[in-house]
Amino acid sequence: MRKSIVINADSHETRIAIVEDKDLVELFVERGDRRHSLGDIYKGRVNAVLPGMQAAFVEIGLPKTAFLHASDLADSALNLEDEDLDDNGDLHAPQRGRRGRRAVPKIEDRLEKGQEVLVQVTKESIGTKGPRVTQQLSLPGRYSVLMPGVDHVGVSRRIEDRGERTRLKQIIHELIPGGAGLIVRTAGEGQSAKEFGNDVRYLTQLWEKVERKAASVRAPALVHREMDLATGLVRDIFTEDVDEMVIDDKEVHREVLNYLRAISPGLRERVRLYKGRSPIFDYFGIEAQIEKTFERKVWLKKGGYIVIDHTEALVSIDVNTGRFTGKKDQEETIFKTNLEAAREIARQLRLRDLGGIIVIDFIDMENETNRKTVVDDLRNHLRRDRSRTKAFAVSDLGLVEMTRQRERPSLLHYYSEDCQSCGGLGKVLSLESVLVKLERLLRRVASKGAEKTLVVHLAPDVAVFVLEHNGRRLSEFEKRYQLRVDLKDDPALRRDEIQLVSGKTRKDVTGLYA
Numbered sequence: 001m002r003k004s005i006v007i008n009a010d011s012h013e014t015r016i017a018i019v020e021d022k023d024l025v026e027l028f029v030e031r032g033d034r035r036h037s038l039g040d041i042y043k044g045r046v047n048a049v050l051p052g053m054q055a056a057f058v059e060i061g062l063p064k065t066a067f068l069h070a071s072d073l074a075d076s077a078l079n080l081e082d083e084d085l086d087d088n089g090d091l092h093a094p095q096r097g098r099r100g101r102r103a104v105p106k107i108e109d110r111l112e113k114g115q116e117v118l119v120q121v122t123k124e125s126i127g128t129k130g131p132r133v134t135q136q137l138s139l140p141g142r143y144s145v146l147m148p149g150v151d152h153v154g155v156s157r158r159i160e161d162r163g164e165r166t167r168l169k170q171i172i173h174e175l176i177p178g179g180a181g182l183i184v185r186t187a188g189e190g191q192s193a194k195e196f197g198n199d200v201r202y203l204t205q206l207w208e209k210v211e212r213k214a215a216s217v218r219a220p221a222l223v224h225r226e227m228d229l230a231t232g233l234v235r236d237i238f239t240e241d242v243d244e245m246v247i248d249d250k251e252v253h254r255e256v257l258n259y260l261r262a263i264s265p266g267l268r269e270r271v272r273l274y275k276g277r278s279p280i281f282d283y284f285g286i287e288a289q290i291e292k293t294f295e296r297k298v299w300l301k302k303g304g305y306i307v308i309d310h311t312e313a314l315v316s317i318d319v320n321t322g323r324f325t326g327k328k329d330q331e332e333t334i335f336k337t338n339l340e341a342a343r344e345i346a347r348q349l350r351l352r353d354l355g356g357i358i359v360i361d362f363i364d365m366e367n368e369t370n371r372k373t374v375v376d377d378l379r380n381h382l383r384r385d386r387s388r389t390k391a392f393a394v395s396d397l398g399l400v401e402m403t404r405q406r407e408r409p410s411l412l413h414y415y416s417e418d419c420q421s422c423g424g425l426g427k428v429l430s431l432e433s434v435l436v437k438l439e440r441l442l443r444r445v446a447s448k449g450a451e452k453t454l455v456v457h458l459a460p461d462v463a464v465f466v467l468e469h470n471g472r473r474l475s476e477f478e479k480r481y482q483l484r485v486d487l488k489d490d491p492a493l494r495r496d497e498i499q500l501v502s503g504k505t506r507k508d509v510t511g512l513y514a
Contacts, residue, residue: 003242007230008280009249014229017286018237024289025384026350029414030229037062037121038407039226041137041210045219046115051108057130058119061220064130068119070107072134074149116219124408139203139210139224142235142263143188143196144172146203152181159189175200180207187239199263231259237386238267245271248280293351294412300344304337308348310412314357317345321363334363335370342374346381355387355406364398375400421494429496431465434458438466438498439477444513445500446481453484453503463489 006017018026030036042060049056054070111117123132139146153172155165168184171193176182177200188196206224213223226232230252238245238260247253253273260268274280281287292298299305303323309316319341321333345360360378365371371394378400382389391402408414418424429437438456445451458466466474466487478485484503493499500510 005242005245006284007247009252016233024286025347028229038124041120041224043214043217043219043221043223044117044119046111046113049108049111054107056107056111059220064125066131066133068133071104073110074135118214126409139206141199141203143185143191143199145183147181148207150181154183156186158186171196177204234259246274248274300340302340306341314359315354317360319362331366334365338362338374339377342378343381349404350385352411354410355404358402360400434462435466446483451502455486455501455503457488457490457499459493459495460489460491463487
């Protein structure tokens with residue numbers, strides 16, 4: 001599999017695409033006015049402590065107050081096991097309720113209103129919710145993660161070879177600084193003690209800077225900002241399995257080369273500056289794939305398709321055979337469609353950055369072996385995902401339930417906003433429903449007897465529907481209720497909006513009858 005990283009950068013927006021065999025699998029976007037805060041460290045002030053929720057709200061200087069749960073307090077991270085750690089040494093998604101491994105203290109015994117605390121953003125603000133923060137700070141390097149205040153040495157779960165795990169633990173045991181813990185990242189597999197020594201030295205110096213900054217400022221204040229998008233992703237994902245990195249901006253290209261000179265000089269030859277005339281994302285066929293990312297229906301190569309729907313609580317994915325009829329029996333057709341869908345679903349989850357609870361409705365299969373094969377294939381492709389995922393077996397209802405770690409709003413939320421007409425529902429009232437709504441409103445006006453003539457302002461398509469297709473119905477209504485109605489079209493109104501103006505006073509009287 002050929003893997004490429006393509007970076008499109010300008011003064012307003014930076015986009016980074018990860019491409020595997022010409023298929024776009026991940027897209028990261030950052031705009032100057034909407035910079036990501038994930039990983040930033042703040043000196044915050046506790047606004048409120050809520051024992052009933054075992055949580056506190058912390059003012060850190062962002063538009064929304066941050067949420068701190070008791071499981072994210074500094075002394076909740078003491079008895080760690082490697083199973084708690086993902087590729088980034090993530091300590092921010094505690095596995096509560098697992099045989100009591102973590103003794104979570106009562107938050108009211110640790111925090112009080114007005115107290116200043118050092119916290120790190122682990123989940124960005126999503127929708128109406130503010131960012132989630134933790135006191136369990138971590139500073140990621142190229143090969144390791146430094147955890148101040150934690151006495152622990154660990155290795156990423158993704159390094160599976162026991163001999164290599166033992167070798168790596170021996171190396172970092174010799175390097176671990178006082179008063180901190182270390183985790184080996186996946187990129188550290190096969191690296192020497194010298195590389196780890198340089199990495200730990202850099203992280204230790206960085207933490208000392210954070211401590212000095214925190215001691216010199218008053219809350220709320222930013223004390224450490226994570227790397228910018230391009231450099232941060234170079235640190236996290238530009239490893240030996242990436243064949244090339246192509247960048248269209250000279251400044252970003254220079255920054256990446258300078259960073260690699262310090263951490264991985266051997267990879268510098270894989271970085272090149274794009275000099276083509278056409279836009280870089282057009283040249284690599286990425287732009288067209290991005291456009292399809294926002295479509296609800298995703299077609300599969302053999303003719304089937306999946307439908308992806310977002311709700312407040314979860315993401316639902318439905319699988320359909322579509323145009324694919326197969327060559328033999330129905331079970332084989334369904335099995336092949338589900339198998340292809342499983343691979344595409346794993347790609348779409350990464351590409352759209354979907355998180356939380358995800359429910360997949362595969363087409364029902366009679367054969368138990370086929371059901372297991374589809375789920376196993378889904379899990380295998382999910383292993384490429386850097387976010388933590390967990391897929392369960394097919395339920396009694398024929399559904400596959402899974403979770404995917406959510407740290408930031410999905411790509412759809414980043415690029416879009418709720419429709420002004422439907423409020424994000426994806427549906428608007430039918431023309432007939434609006435007509436019925438209008439008749440109810442006019443009946444209410446007639447019952448009060450205060451108006452004899454009304455000017456009714458409607459959206460243009462509604463006005464046309466009433467006048468051209470239901471003119472007689474409106475005339476009968478006027479005659480029955482002795483109310484003269486003059487319809488006007490108003491392009492400024494949404495389909496479901498109706499404005500009433502008194503024919504006598506020429507004033508808007510909508511509020512009197514709504």
